[in-house]
Amino acid sequence: MTRPRVAIAHDYLTQRGGAERVVVALLRAFPEAEVHTLLYDADATFPEFRQARVVTSPLNRIGALRGHHRMALPLLAPAASRMRVDADVTVISTSGWAHGFDVRGRSIVYCHNPARWLYQGADYLGEHPRAAVALALKALSPALRRWDRQAMARHDTYLVNSTVVRGRVRSTYGIDAPVLFPPSVVSVEGDQVPVGPFAPGFHLVVSRLLPYKNVDHAVEAFAALPDERLLVIGHGPEEERLRARMPANVAIVSNVTDSQLRWAYRHCVALLAPAIEDFGLTPLEVGAFGKPTLALRGGGYLDSVEDGVSGLFFDSAGAADIAEAVGRSRATDWDAGAIVRHGEGFGEARFASTITAAVDRLMHVPADR
Known part of the structure; x- marks a missing residue:
């Protein structure tokens, strides 16, 4: 045929x-x-x-x-x-x-x-x-x-x-x-190339830099968390404004390769997802590396994040709620194997x-x- x-x-x-x-x-x-x-x-x-x-x-x-x-x-x-x-x-x-x-x-x-x-x-x-x-x-x-x-x-x-x-x-x-x-199409296999100024153990945002993505609220949250670090991977019209206000424990990098993205997913503590997304693939991408997502409760994250298994939710995109979610995640004993298994249903x-x-x-x- x-x-x-x-x-x-x-x-x-x-x-x-x-x-x-x-x-x-x-x-x-x-x-x-x-x-x-x-x-x-x-x-x-x-x-x-x-x-x-x-x-x-x-x-x-x-x-x-x-x-x-x-x-x-x-x-x-x-x-x-x-x-x-x-x-x-x-x-x-x-x-x-x-x-x-x-x-x-x-x-x-x-x-x-x-x-x-x-x-x-x-x-x-x-x-x-x-x-x-x-x-x-x-x-x-x-x-x-x-x-x-x-x-x-x-x-x-x-x-x-x-x-x-x-x-x-x-x-x-x-x-x-x-x-x-x-x-989820970012493979865990392949080269990993370091990206950004931070050693492993940072939190991560992967997002276009647009107003509705709420990256500015994540930056504000980390201004109140001086012992934590936030790596933002993305670019867009909000980049200049974000750079002008970000504290020393926040860095922005743009136009990364998949090899660099793999390194960031492998070496982050958790992904931050503060936008209302239509679906939002990044929780599944980072989940393939056994890392949890801290997500705004709403939108497509209700499909892609299993609360308490592959991540946790916060109820508003305000800086205080994001900072509180970072603290809750630090106190959680995440099961990397369970996170990986959750993402396998989205192959x-x-x-x-x-x-x-x-x-x-x-x-x-x-x-x-």
Whole structure:
């Protein structure tokens, strides 16, 4: 039997985040697939994409947009609508734009979250909104919401990455989609390269530096914990502000390799996860090394963290609650083996087999559109 031609669509490949790791896993499941995306910066995202055929929109010719995609906000919906994808089945990884591509053939949407800037604007902008972005969102949101809902409604099959996102997709689009947890794809095997200024025994944050990620609250918490150290791995528009206020026991490093990330996971005491995430892969990544996660109680962490086994929860993202969670974790005798076993239920093989089965089912179901 001839295998279907599969394509992969994703919003943009300009960073190293959890959604981009999902695309890496999709490429492993469908190694012959073309990857269609609005913007692609090979130096800023995972090296696996260099081995793939990546098809971009004309916007990618504007170098400034690859590093600052928010500048392109008024152009992204029209550009997405003109992205033609010709395949038997397209697997669409989206949290905003790729579900609007002009897909020829059948389609599976894997939704990381409804567009945060349209439906969770306060979280997206955070406490320090940039005036130009806020004004643009206010002006464009009504038309973008119409475009977004029409684009989402035209696909064949839907999957979501967490229980909380299932609820958001249901309330936003009226679609009740099954949950397929994303895979943890950072291997414990391989080189480990030291990163940051601290010796082993630090706490760790791995996050894009955006307002809603609450990294500033973690930095504030460690200002009150002078005997502890915090290593922040990430980059984003909040980096300059965070560097200006961080105490001597906090360090920020950006653009790390997987070898450096493995070293950080192996040598940290625990991961701090202070944001409300759609899913949040980092607890599973650090858990593969037997290390616990201290997570804000909410969002996708309710799926990926087992309280008292693979980590513990705190109830608000305030600095005092984060500091208290650090103290509780220090007093806990964590079972590294139990943490590893918890994460084994989120493996890449399960993810790939579910996606592959969904593709096969689509090829045997008559199209109704």
